[in-house]
C-alpha cells in the first residue's frame with residue numbers, strides 16, 4: 001500500500017524528507033470572489049516535505065540549499081494539486097454504483113438498504129473499508145466526510161483503515177430509527193450511545209474526526225433528531241452530516257411526517273442540527289428562505305451532480321451560491337455521493353457540475369471548480385488550516401494529475417492555452433487514468449508498490 005517518499009537515498013537529517021517537483025496548482029480562495037489573484041499556477045515548482053507536512057514551496061530553481069540534499073520526486077509537467085476532498089460519500093455503497101432505481105426512495109429500498117445490511121459482519125466491513133479507501137486514493141482523493149452504516153463496528157473498521165493510511169477522514173455511524181429494514185434500525189437511545197462511544201474512541205485521534213450522521217428526516221423520528229441535537233450540544237467540535245431536499249418525492253414525505261415545520265430545512269433547524277460544522281447533501285430544491293437560514297447558520301450545502309443526474313433528482317442551481325448571486329448563501333461544496341453518484345473522480349464530478357450549470361444557464365469556471373474540490377471542500381469541513389492548499393504548515397496531501405494521460409487528453413492538451421483549458425479538459429475527459437500519484441501526509445500511497 002505504501003511507497004516510501006524518497007525515490008532514492010536516505011532522508012536528509014535536517015531540511016526535508018523529500019522534495020516534490022512539478023507544476024504546482026492551488027487556490028488561496030474562491031476565484032469567483034477573489035478573481036485571478038486566488039489562482040496559483042507555478043510550472044517548475046517545488047515542495048519540500050518534512051514529517052508529513054509541507055515546509056517550503058516555491059520555484060525549483062530557488063530551492064534553498066538546506067533542501068538540496070533531500071531525495072527528489074520529479075513529476076515534470078504534471079499538475080501537483082492538493083489532494084481532493086470528498087465531503088459526501090457512503091462507504092457501504094462503495095460498489096453499488098450503476099444500480100438503476102426509479103428515484104431516491106426506490107433506490108434506497110432496492111439497492112442501498114440490502115447492501116448496507118451486509119455490514120453487520122465486521123469482517124465484511126473491514127474488507128470493504130480497504131477497497132473503499134484505496135478507490136479514493138486511486139482517484140486522487142485524500143480526505144473525505146463519510147457515511148458508514150447503522151452498525152457501530154462497521155464505523156470502527158472504517159476509522160481503523162483510515163488511520164493506517166494516515167488519511168483525514170471524518171465519518172459517523174448512520175442514525176436511522178424508522179422507514180428502513182429492521183436490521184438497519186437503531187433507536188434514539190441506542191443510536192446516541194453508539195455515537196458517543198465512537199466519538200470517544202476516534203474523534204481527534206490522529207487525523208480522524210467524528211461526524212454525527214442522521215441519514216435524513218424520513219428515517220429519523222423526532223426523538224432521534226432531538227437526541228442528535230443534544231449530542232451536538234455536548235460535543236460541539238463534532239461534524240454533522242445529513243441529506244436535505246434531494247428529490248420532490250422525498251420533500252413531500254418529510255412535509256407529511258413533520259406537518260408543523262415550515263419546510264424541510266426547518267425540521268433540522270428545530271432540532272438544533274444547523275451550524276457551521278453541519279453539511280447538508282444535495283439541497284437541489286431549497287427555497288430562498290431555506291438557503292438564507294442555512295447561510296445564516298454557517299452551514300454548507302453539498303452539491304452532488306452525478307448522483308442528482310443518475311437518480312433523476314433535479315438540476316442544482318449554483319447561481320445563488322455565486323458571489324453575485326445574493327448575500328447570505330450557504331457555503332458550497334461538491335461531492336461524489338457514491339453510490340448514488342456515478343464515479344469516484346472529483347475532476348469528473350466537477351465536469352458533471354459544469355454540465356448541470358450549463359443546463360441551468362450558469363457557468364462554472366474550471367478554476368472555481370477545482371477550488372471547490374480542494375480548498376473549498378476543506379473549508380466546508382473546517383479543515384482549511386490543514387488541507388486543501390500547497391502551503392507551508394499544511395499536510396502534504398497531494399494529487400498528481402497528468403494532463404496528457406491518454407492519447408486523447410494529450411491531443412487536447414496540445415491545444416490548451418490557459419490553465420482553464422487544461423482543467424476543463426481534465427473535468428470533461430478525465431477519470432482515474434489522469435491520477436499519476438496520491439500522497440497522504442508526505443507518503444505516496446497510490447500507486448502502491450507492485
Ligand SMILES: [Zn+2]
Nearest residue numbers: 090243281337
Ligand atoms: Zn448521500
